[in-house]
Amino acid sequence: MRADLDYARQLDAHDDLAAYRDAFAHADDELIYMDGNSLGRLPHATIERLRAAVEQEWGGDLIRGWNHGWYEAPRRIGAKIAGLLGAGAGQVLACDSTSVNLFKLILAALALRPERRAIVSDTLNFPSDLYVAQGCIELLGGRHELRLAPAADGTTVDPAALYEAIDQQTALVTLSHVAFKSGFLYDMAAVTARAHAAGALVLWDLSHSAGVVPIELDAWGVDFAVGCCYKYLNGGPGAPAYLYVRQELQKAVRSPIWGWFGQQAPFAFGLDYQPAAGIDRFLSGTPPMLSLLAIEPALDMLLEAGVERMRRKSVQLTDYAIELFDAVLAPAGYTLGTPRSADQRGSHVSVRHPEGYRINRALIEALNVLPDFREPDNIRLGLAPLTTSFADVWRAVERLRRAVAERHYERFPAERLAVT
Amino acid sequence: MRADLDYARQLDAHDDLAAYRDAFAHADDELIYMDGNSLGRLPHATIERLRAAVEQEWGGDLIRGWNHGWYEAPRRIGAKIAGLLGAGAGQVLACDSTSVNLFKLILAALALRPERRAIVSDTLNFPSDLYVAQGCIELLGGRHELRLAPAADGTTVDPAALYEAIDQQTALVTLSHVAFKSGFLYDMAAVTARAHAAGALVLWDLSHSAGVVPIELDAWGVDFAVGCCYKYLNGGPGAPAYLYVRQELQKAVRSPIWGWFGQQAPFAFGLDYQPAAGIDRFLSGTPPMLSLLAIEPALDMLLEAGVERMRRKSVQLTDYAIELFDAVLAPAGYTLGTPRSADQRGSHVSVRHPEGYRINRALIEALNVLPDFREPDNIRLGLAPLTTSFADVWRAVERLRRAVAERHYERFPAERLAVT
Numbered sequence: 001m002r003a004d005l006d007y008a009r010q011l012d013a014h015d016d017l018a019a020y021r022d023a024f025a026h027a028d029d030e031l032i033y034m035d036g037n038s039l040g041r042l043p044h045a046t047i048e049r050l051r052a053a054v055e056q057e058w059g060g061d062l063i064r065g066w067n068h069g070w071y072e073a074p075r076r077i078g079a080k081i082a083g084l085l086g087a088g089a090g091q092v093l094a095c096d097s098t099s100v101n102l103f104k105l106i107l108a109a110l111a112l113r114p115e116r117r118a119i120v121s122d123t124l125n126f127p128s129d130l131y132v133a134q135g136c137i138e139l140l141g142g143r144h145e146l147r148l149a150p151a152a153d154g155t156t157v158d159p160a161a162l163y164e165a166i167d168q169q170t171a172l173v174t175l176s177h178v179a180f181k182s183g184f185l186y187d188m189a190a191v192t193a194r195a196h197a198a199g200a201l202v203l204w205d206l207s208h209s210a211g212v213v214p215i216e217l218d219a220w221g222v223d224f225a226v227g228c229c230y231k232y233l234n235g236g237p238g239a240p241a242y243l244y245v246r247q248e249l250q251k252a253v254r255s256p257i258w259g260w261f262g263q264q265a266p267f268a269f270g271l272d273y274q275p276a277a278g279i280d281r282f283l284s285g286t287p288p289m290l291s292l293l294a295i296e297p298a299l300d301m302l303l304e305a306g307v308e309r310m311r312r313k314s315v316q317l318t319d320y321a322i323e324l325f326d327a328v329l330a331p332a333g334y335t336l337g338t339p340r341s342a343d344q345r346g347s348h349v350s351v352r353h354p355e356g357y358r359i360n361r362a363l364i365e366a367l368n369v370l371p372d373f374r375e376p377d378n379i380r381l382g383l384a385p386l387t388t389s390f391a392d393v394w395r396a397v398e399r400l401r402r403a404v405a406e407r408h409y410e411r412f413p414a415e416r417l418a419v420t
Numbered sequence: 421m422r423a424d425l426d427y428a429r430q431l432d433a434h435d436d437l438a439a440y441r442d443a444f445a446h447a448d449d450e451l452i453y454m455d456g457n458s459l460g461r462l463p464h465a466t467i468e469r470l471r472a473a474v475e476q477e478w479g480g481d482l483i484r485g486w487n488h489g490w491y492e493a494p495r496r497i498g499a500k501i502a503g504l505l506g507a508g509a510g511q512v513l514a515c516d517s518t519s520v521n522l523f524k525l526i527l528a529a530l531a532l533r534p535e536r537r538a539i540v541s542d543t544l545n546f547p548s549d550l551y552v553a554q555g556c557i558e559l560l561g562g563r564h565e566l567r568l569a570p571a572a573d574g575t576t577v578d579p580a581a582l583y584e585a586i587d588q589q590t591a592l593v594t595l596s597h598v599a600f601k602s603g604f605l606y607d608m609a610a611v612t613a614r615a616h617a618a619g620a621l622v623l624w625d626l627s628h629s630a631g632v633v634p635i636e637l638d639a640w641g642v643d644f645a646v647g648c649c650y651k652y653l654n655g656g657p658g659a660p661a662y663l664y665v666r667q668e669l670q671k672a673v674r675s676p677i678w679g680w681f682g683q684q685a686p687f688a689f690g691l692d693y694q695p696a697a698g699i700d701r702f703l704s705g706t707p708p709m710l711s712l713l714a715i716e717p718a719l720d721m722l723l724e725a726g727v728e729r730m731r732r733k734s735v736q737l738t739d740y741a742i743e744l745f746d747a748v749l750a751p752a753g754y755t756l757g758t759p760r761s762a763d764q765r766g767s768h769v770s771v772r773h774p775e776g777y778r779i780n781r782a783l784i785e786a787l788n789v790l791p792d793f794r795e796p797d798n799i800r801l802g803l804a805p806l807t808t809s810f811a812d813v814w815r816a817v818e819r820l821r822r823a824v825a826e827r828h829y830e831r832f833p834a835e836r837l838a839v840t
Contacts, residue, residue, distance in 0.1 A: 027480035035483040042479040050474055050710070058657055059462040060447035063455040063790055065657055067837075097705025099679030100520055107559070123691060128680035128705070131693035135678030139527070139559070148691070181689075228706065237478055237485055237709035258555030259519030260548035267836075269601075269795055271543060271568070273551035285517025285548070286648065289657035290470070291708035370483055375689055416687075417487075 003327045005398075011320065011390035017305055017313050020386040024234070032396045034371040037208055037348045037382030040234035045297035053293045065289075073292050074261075074283055080299040081233070081242045084307055085206065085225065086216035090278050091244050094229070094295060095287055098207060098241040100257075101226040102132045104282060105243060106172065108253040109201045109224060110140065113171035120165045120172070120200070122149035122157045124179040129205055133174065144171070155182040156339055163194050170200040177215070178208035178346030181374045183318075183338040185213060185346050189220040196221060207231060212314045212347035212385060214307050217244055224249075232347060232384055234298035240291055243282055250278050259284030301386065310385040314347040317383040320390055321349045324397040332404045337378050348382040350374070351400065355409050357416065359400070362408035367399040423747045425818075431740065431810035437725055437733050440806040444654070452816045454791040457628055457768045457802030460654035465717035473713045485709075493712050494681075494703055500719040501653070501662045504727055505626065505645065506636035510698055511664050514649070514715060515707055518627060518661040520677075521646040522552045524702060525663060526592065528673040529621045529644060530560065533591035540585045540592070540620070542569035542577045544599040549625055553594065564591070575602040576759055583614050590620040597635070598628035598766030601794045603738075603758040605633060605766050609640040616641060627651060632734045632767035632805060634727050637664055644669075652767065652804055654718035660711055663702055670698050679704030721806065730805040734767040737803040740810055741769045744817040752824045757798050768802040770794070771820065775829050777836065779820070782828035787819040 001007065012018055024041040033041065057065040069076075078092035085092065095101065106119070119133050130146065137144040147170075149162040166173060173195040178185050188204060195202045206227035209215060217225055225244035229235030245253060254275055260266040261283035264274040275281035302310070318338070325336055329351055337350030353359055356377035363369040363379070371379050381396060382388075403409050421427065432438055444461040453461065477485040489496075498512035505512065515521065526539070539553050550566065557564040567590075569582040586593055593615040598605050608624060615622045626647035629635060637645055645664035649655030665673060674695055680686040681703035684694040695701035722730070738758070745756055749771055757770030773779055776797035783789040783799070791799050801816060802808075823829055 025475070025479035027476075031482075033482055039478070039483045039485075041482070042474065047474055047479075050470065054462065054467055054470055054656075054714075055445070056447075058459070059445035059467070062451075062453055062461070063459045063792060064784075065459075070657060096516075096520065097679065097707070099681075099705030100516065100677060103677045103679075103704075127689045127691055128683070128686075130691055131678040131680060131683060134693050135676055138678075139676045230706070236474075237490060238706040238712070240708055241705070256555055256559045257520060257523045258551040258558075259517065259523075260551060261519075263548070263551060266548075267795070269547045271547055271550055273554050284523075285519030285661070286650070286658040287517070288660055288708040288711035290714055291711040292658070294474075294710055364484075372483060375687070 003324060005391060005394050008390040008394035015313060017309060017385055018389070020301065020305060021389065023301060024387050030368055032369040032392050032399065034369060034381040034396050036384030036387060037231045037380065038372050039230055039237055040232055040384055041387045043234055043298045043301060046236065046294055049297045050290065050294055053290055070289050073289065074287055077292065077296055077299065078242055080296065080303060083303050084210055085244060086218055087244055088218050091247055092242055093279055093282055094240050094242045094292060095283055096241060098205065098226050098228045099128055099132055101241050101243040102129055102205070103136065104255045104257060105203055105224040105226060105245070106133055106136045106174065107256045109172045109203060110136065110144065112201060112252060116169050116171035117143055118145045118147055118169045118171060119174060120147045120149065120170050121174050122151060122162060124151045124157055124182065124184060125176050126180045126205060126207070129174065129176065155337055156184045156344065159190070162191065166195055166198045166200060168198060170198055172201050172203060174203040176205040176208060178213065180208055181337070181378055182350055183346045183348045185209070185344050188215070188222065192220050192222055208346050208348070211302050211307070212310055214311055222246065229295045233295065233302065235295035236291060238291065239295050240288060245279055245282060255282045255284065257284040261285060261287070305386060313385040314383060315342045317385065317388055317390065317393060318342065318345055318347060318349050321381060321383065321393050321397065324394065325351060328397050328401050332401050334400070347384065348380055350378040350380050352377045353379070358409035358412045358414055359403045361412040362403045363399060366408045366411070367403060369396055369399045423744060425811060425814050428810040428814035431736070435733060435810070437729060437805055438809065440721065440725060441809065443721060444807050450788055452789040452812050452819065454789060454801040454816050456804030456807060457651045457800065458792050459650055459657055460652055460804055461807045463654055463718045463721060466656065466714055469717045470710065470714055473710055490709050493709065494707055497712065497716050497719065498662055500716065500723060503723050504630055504635070505664065506638055507664055508638050511667055512662055513699055513702055514660050514662045514712060515703055516661060518625065518646050518648045519548055519552055521661050521663040522549055522625070523556065524675045524677060525623055525644040525646060525665070526553055526556045526594065527676045529592045529623060530556065530564065532621060532672060536589050536591035537563055538565045538567055538589045538591060539594060540567045540569065540590050541594050542571060542582060544571045544577055544602065544604060545596050546600045546625060546627070549594065549596065575757055576604045576764065579610070582611065586615055586618045586620060588618060590618055592621050592623060594623040596625040596628060598633065600628055601757070601798055602770055603766045603768045605629070605764050608635070608642070612640050612642055628766050631722050631727070632730055634731055642666065649715045653715065653722065655715035656711060658711065659715050660708060665699055665702060675702045675704065677704040681705060681707070725806060733805040734803060735762045737805065737808060737810065737813060738762065738765055738767060738769050741801060741803065741813050741817065744814065745771060748817050748821050752821050754820070767804065768800055770798040770800050772797045773799070778829035778832045778834055779823045781832040782823045783819060786828045786831070787823060789816055789819045
């Protein structure tokens with residue numbers, strides 16, 4: 001029976017990425033961790049890397065650490081991230097947070113299209129990305145408009161609605177490659193081409209796609225991109241983010257934040273800022289080195305596993321989750337909040353239920369499952385190819401069923417906790 | 421003899437902060453570490469804190485870490501930093517880098533004085549602070565002027581020259597409390613009062629003073645402040661920085677970077693930004709949690725030791741260094757790059773020599789001393805009250821003497837390495 005745990009175990013037995021699971025910490029073998037898209041698991045190698053960074057490099061080498069691999073870290077780690085993004089050398093930096101990087105790149109993009117006054121996005125975009133855009137507009141005097149294409153069903157955006165919003169006034173189109181709530185996957189090549197045809201630039205947020213969806217920034221002609229490292233990149237809580245600026249644009253753009261790490265000669269300590277050549281000009285202040293170095297071991301593993309293999313397993317995992325959803329969860333009153341076509345889907349599956357918030361609390365506090373909840377009713381299951389097994393998916397679905405069938409959720413109030 | 425090592429040992433025997441030295445890692449007992457002002461030593465407690473943060477919280481608690489102390493970390497750690505700055509509750513956050521915080525606060529300040537078009541600083545300020553100000557001016561359309569009061573001798577600034585630059589056109593006066601090169605300590609209360617008398621706001625960079633110089637941000641009426649945590653605060657390489665916004669100003673100001681951590685209700689995921697009440701509005705993206713948590717153990721120690729005691733020892737250390745300078749280094753051709761009056765001095769002493777760059781390399785590579793070099797000829801000795809002994813000062817001076825007397829520096833070229 002395809003709906004049995006035995007079938008899940010067969011899938012695991014044929015999984016050529018299964019061995020990677022042991023490269024990550026599993027403190028509680030009974031815990032079903034479905035939150036890979038909010039915080040990826042800890043690689044064992046990262047424990048060792050951080051121990052060396054703290055005890056040997058900071059503790060022992062002290063200031064000399066900067067000459068022994070720290071100073072180059074934003075570029076070196078950026079180059080590894082680039083390997084997951086289809087980006088050639090000298091275009092990616094690991095630095096700052098996604099919000100700060102977005103801020104830098106939105107302002108850089110708008111400066112390249114001074115005569116145009118619209119930013120196009122949509123209502124599926126991560127709200128923080130919209131906030132940053134709103135802040136840029138305010139900062140520039142309120143002369144720009146933020147146009148949001150509607151998401152009719154809250155799950156996908158009709159490309160026609162998006163394209164309708166892009167016109168000769170559009171300076172920038174900025175979207176999340178995979179929508180944070182529904183997991184909807186955009187056709188980055190097509191949207192980018194459409195934006196370019198209208199003379200607009202594009203800025204993609206790859207936070208929910210990097211590492212699990214094939215991306216070809218160079219081949220697709222993308223102008224700018226950002227993303228975080230703490231989801232499928234397993235970089236640790238609040239890990240520094242990354243940014244991509246297309247090679248041809250680098251001479252023409254500047255970061256608005258003229259920090260010394262983006263200076264041509266930071267240690268000459270001249271009084272006037274001169275931007276560094278190339279991508280380095282998008283660095284700002286001194287990077288948070290421990291958090292930055294913590295990103296690197298997982299990247300080495302992800303590059304070894306390869307995006308194609310991770311995508312193949314990701315599709316198998318989400319296909320399987322949806323198959324079980326139909327068999328087990330739809331009858332229990334859940335609805336699917338994620339596109340059914342793998343071509344339109346990242347690596348997470350959202351299931352919705354009128355009691356979603358309470359069910360999510362029951363999963364965490366009574367049933368030892370960690371998904372995450374996104375208003376108003378989405379329970380988000382992040383399926384990380386290197387750390388999620390098919391048996392995990394089976395068990396998560398079974399516990400979602402029990403949360404309703406055994407009325408576990410009724411023990412929890414619907415009032416929201418401050419942080420979720 | 422006061423110039424003997426025995427005398428230094430007597431001073432150490434009477435040092436009531438001497439016991440703190442053992443709370444920090446000392447991998448090489450022969451190394452004389454004089455770079456406390458570029459990267460403070462590693463506290464043993466930080467090793468344990470990071471191990472728990474990585475292995476238990478990230479590895480074991482996973483996403484639940486956010487509910488177990490991570491989410492509050494910028495405020496909680498900010499409140500501890502506030503204890504070193506004379507700042508009451510709700511005015512300090514630990515977040516981003518010093519450059520990014522400066523950027524946010526300069527723009528916030530300029531928005532409060534829209535009719536004024538000058539930013540006043542001086543040529544002793546850390547160049548990156550000037551770069552950030554230059555970037556803000558460019559971003560706002562080039563309508564502001566950055567006025568730099570001159571430092572006649574490269575070591576101090578005559579208050580008269582500074583006050584002359586402050587007028588009715590001045591929106592903001594922004595300075596480093598202790599100058600990075602010479603260690604010159606400004607009279608923060610007096611400069612702040614003078615700026616306020618002209619209707620200008622003030623923004624102080626405390627990077628080289630926090631933890632070693634008494635600061636009373638509230639009592640002195642300071643409007644804004646920023647600083648880094650990796651120098652005398654021992655927060656680790658590139659540790660997240662902090663910012664201070666005076667309570668009365670918080671309602672009237674906004675950060676230009678509208679990230680979700682500065683949103684009123686980040687987890688409601690509304691599409692329109694509403695700034696959080698109070699200081700939280702100056703948060704931007706997700707903070708780099710491992711680097712952020714690494715700051716905390718040292719702060720607990722610094723608060724326990726107390727700013728007054730640290731300042732007292734800091735003055736003793738720098739007085740002693742200057743006494744030895746006069747006895748030993750002046751005859752060897754060095755000149756003093758730091759004010760002789762303790763009232764005008766932070767916690768580092770710069771010694772200058774025409775061959776300073778080569779001497780600095782000889783100290784590091786042949787004589788096991790780690791100072792740092794600042795162009796064109798400054799060898800900077802950072803004396804950290806909790807980790808520097810009087811015997812360290814004696815040994816550093818003796819090796820500086822030998823570097824010249826025994827011509828060690830002649831083995832090293834004068835061409836600058838890329839990073840120092």
